[in-house]
Amino acid sequence: MYLGVDYYPEQWPKSRWPEDVRLMKELGVNVVRMAEYGWHLIEPEEGSYDFSVLDEIIDRLTENGMKIVLGTPTAAPPSWMVQNYPDILPTDRDGHSISFGGRRHYTVNSATFQRFTEKVVRKLAEKYGNHPNIIGWQIDNEFGHEKSDRSYGNEDHTAFLFWLQNRYESLDAVNEAWGTAFWGQTYTDWKQIPLPLNVYQQHNPGLLLDFDRFCADGYTDYSKLQADLLRGNTSGHQFITHNFVFNEQAINQRDIAENLDFVSYGNYPVWGSSTEPATPAAIALQHDICRSTKDEKGFWVMEEITGAQGWNHTGYLPRPGQIRLWTYQAIARGAEAILYFQWRSSRFGTEQFSQGILGHDGKPKRKFEEVKETIAALNTFGDDWIASEYIPEVGMYYEVENAWAWSIQPQSKAFDYKQELHRFYYGAYHLNSTTCIISPESSLDGLKVVIVPIYFLTDSAFTEKLKKFAADGGTVILSYRSGVKEPNNALTELTLPGELAELAGINVDEFEALQPGQQTRVRGTTGNIKDVLSPATVWCDVIKCVSADVIGVYRDAYYEGEPAITRNRYGKGVVYYIGTAVEEYFLMRLYKDIFKEAGVKMLELPDDVEMVLRTDAGGRKYLCLLNHSTTASHRLTLPKGDWKDVMTGDIFNGMVRLPSLGSYVLLQ
Numbered sequence: 001m002y003l004g005v006d007y008y009p010e011q012w013p014k015s016r017w018p019e020d021v022r023l024m025k026e027l028g029v030n031v032v033r034m035a036e037y038g039w040h041l042i043e044p045e046e047g048s049y050d051f052s053v054l055d056e057i058i059d060r061l062t063e064n065g066m067k068i069v070l071g072t073p074t075a076a077p078p079s080w081m082v083q084n085y086p087d088i089l090p091t092d093r094d095g096h097s098i099s100f101g102g103r104r105h106y107t108v109n110s111a112t113f114q115r116f117t118e119k120v121v122r123k124l125a126e127k128y129g130n131h132p133n134i135i136g137w138q139i140d141n142e143f144g145h146e147k148s149d150r151s152y153g154n155e156d157h158t159a160f161l162f163w164l165q166n167r168y169e170s171l172d173a174v175n176e177a178w179g180t181a182f183w184g185q186t187y188t189d190w191k192q193i194p195l196p197l198n199v200y201q202q203h204n205p206g207l208l209l210d211f212d213r214f215c216a217d218g219y220t221d222y223s224k225l226q227a228d229l230l231r232g233n234t235s236g237h238q239f240i241t242h243n244f245v246f247n248e249q250a251i252n253q254r255d256i257a258e259n260l261d262f263v264s265y266g267n268y269p270v271w272g273s274s275t276e277p278a279t280p281a282a283i284a285l286q287h288d289i290c291r292s293t294k295d296e297k298g299f300w301v302m303e304e305i306t307g308a309q310g311w312n313h314t315g316y317l318p319r320p321g322q323i324r325l326w327t328y329q330a331i332a333r334g335a336e337a338i339l340y341f342q343w344r345s346s347r348f349g350t351e352q353f354s355q356g357i358l359g360h361d362g363k364p365k366r367k368f369e370e371v372k373e374t375i376a377a378l379n380t381f382g383d384d385w386i387a388s389e390y391i392p393e394v395g396m397y398y399e400v401e402n403a404w405a406w407s408i409q410p411q412s413k414a415f416d417y418k419q420e421l422h423r424f425y426y427g428a429y430h431l432n433s434t435t436c437i438i439s440p441e442s443s444l445d446g447l448k449v450v451i452v453p454i455y456f457l458t459d460s461a462f463t464e465k466l467k468k469f470a471a472d473g474g475t476v477i478l479s480y481r482s483g484v485k486e487p488n489n490a491l492t493e494l495t496l497p498g499e500l501a502e503l504a505g506i507n508v509d510e511f512e513a514l515q516p517g518q519q520t521r522v523r524g525t526t527g528n529i530k531d532v533l534s535p536a537t538v539w540c541d542v543i544k545c546v547s548a549d550v551i552g553v554y555r556d557a558y559y560e561g562e563p564a565i566t567r568n569r570y571g572k573g574v575v576y577y578i579g580t581a582v583e584e585y586f587l588m589r590l591y592k593d594i595f596k597e598a599g600v601k602m603l604e605l606p607d608d609v610e611m612v613l614r615t616d617a618g619g620r621k622y623l624c625l626l627n628h629s630t631t632a633s634h635r636l637t638l639p640k641g642d643w644k645d646v647m648t649g650d651i652f653n654g655m656v657r658l659p660s661l662g663s664y665v666l667l668q
């Protein structure tokens with residue numbers, strides 16, 4: 001298994017390099033990623049290439065037995081390029097050019113920037129494409145991050161019009177798809193179509209969603225440009241990946257992943273002034289999303305947090321044990337390699353407060369020891385743990401275009417896409433069921449339950465898939481605001497929940513968005529939720545049952561007694577509809593009934609404890625136990641049989657005690 005660090009040798013005097021490499025060896029590192037911000041090093045002036053700095057550090061790492069992942073350096077176009085070719089710069093929504101001085105200051109639609117990219121990537125590939133010790137490439141760094149996904153300049157406009165012509169072929173088709181009769185926006189010439197720059201009100205939602213698709217496609221093409229150059233100029237033993245960010249930015253990670261060997265991402269449960277890390281469920285959800293990006297293929301954590309992070313604010317310091325715990329959690333959920341961010345805290349620049357394994361003083365201390373122990377522990381498994389399989393039974397729908405549609409029209413100030421995903425994921429996570437993320441293209445084979453929350457932008461092929469899944473005996477959980485929109489971001493003409501009405505056995509004729517601070521209540525009427533009350537926020541659907549039964553009702557002056565949660569038999573399966581944002585604890589109780597009936601394996605453990613089981617081809621089981629609490633230890637019962645701690649040789653059976661932040665991998 002590859003375990004390594006993200007290293008920025010260019011930030012330190014060469015006289016320090018031998019000590020860095022000596023300490024990396026002591027740490028047990030077998031891979032180093034570097035150079036993703038190194039364009040200025042290899043092309044200090046236009047057209048004059050100098051690989052001496054990179055060569056020197058590559059040689060040193062090679063001599064010391066470490067493999068290397070090289071970044072293509074396009075996330076940091078050098079100062080000479082911006083000075084001489086300001087047309088590479090992106091433009092913000094106000095029409096202002098983004099300045100040099102940060103990173104990611106380019107637009108993928110700049111012909112000049114594409115030309116420079118081609119040259120530098122080709123040069124790098126020709127130079128290092130046969131190097132036996134360089135095992136792979138990371139293209140660029142975090143496409144679209146920090147608002148670099150959308151650019152509104154002249155070249156972007158031309159490219160957008162070209163993209164629209166390709167997609168729609170005729171202006172009539174654009175006018176129809178966007179419904180430009182509204183507010184008299186009919187276009188009679190392609191050039192009249194604007195970029196979504198500032199207007200007094202809001203742009204047409206159809207245009208906005210297409211603009212996001214266009215921006216995402218631009219990055220997909222740009223990534224492919226680099227991937228093709230690397231493939232064409234390297235010897236074949238090197239992989240190609242990209243470290244993604246997963247949020248509502250206009251980036252289509254699944255499309256980009258088609259041209260990558262595997263995907264990577266950075267695991268940062270803490271950022272800036274956070275007072276607490278992200279919840280364990282939120283971290284697990286990110287891992288699941290990452291794993292789903294290339295259809296359940298293993299991924300790399302190219303940057304794994306080791307300390308407090310931030311620019312001008314810095315917050316929560318991961319507690320002793322937390323680096324190891326988050327490392328184990330990532331591997332249990334599909335990571336096949338971990339590289340710790342970063343080797344040493346920078347002394348200069350924007351990220352002075354993003355801590356490394358070593359602090360600014362460069363001395364190995366507590367974090368160094370924790371990473372060292374973690375690497376040693378992981379080495380006891382060789383590649384066996386990562387080769388074992390995680391078999392999901394519960395799929396949750398997540399799709400970037402839907403996320404974009406929600407960002408365009410959140411409908412309630414209380415709505416946050418990630419928070420709503422978390423709401424519907426939490427119960428499945430806490431019941432320790434095996435989860436995965438599904439997109440419209442995913443196969444549903446092998447899944448027992450499919451959770452499809454806030455499925456706003458409807459895809460008919462996926463709806464058909466859901467119908468078949470339910471008809472064949474699967475269980476589907478739908479939520480409020482599903483089936484509302486067509487792919488062009490227009491409202492459906494059907495009675496809500498649109499294409500899903502028959503599946504859910506209900507009609508939704510009226511609805512209301514609840515704003516922050518506003519809430520109503522829901523009372524369960526059956527099973528585990530019988531007489532359980534939950535606050536209900538964000539949204540209220542007024543549901544009329546057609547063939548569905550009511551299993552939860554509103555408690556509210558206006559909605560009193562009206563259906564809030566329903567259940568419908570569909571073929572051999574069952575379909576639930578949850579018409580309002582009930583609390584996570586309430587959903588967990590409901591899921592317990594649903595999962596039980598669907599035959600999903602669950603394990604009820606103390607709240608802070610996560611247990612992830614993987615099995616290898618020979619039937620060997622790897623049980624990862626994680627206590628996320630920073631203060632409480634927990635007692636819990638292991639699944640049946642003897643479980644061995646490979647590190648110590650200890651055998652456990654039955655009840656075990658997990659100290660706070662304890663993390664173990666036991667074998668059976």
Ligand code: GLA
Nearest residue numbers: 141142266303309310351354
């Ligand atoms: C991202 C980037 C890194 C760094 C870290 C945070 O993941 O890829 O270069 O900025 O965040 O410190």
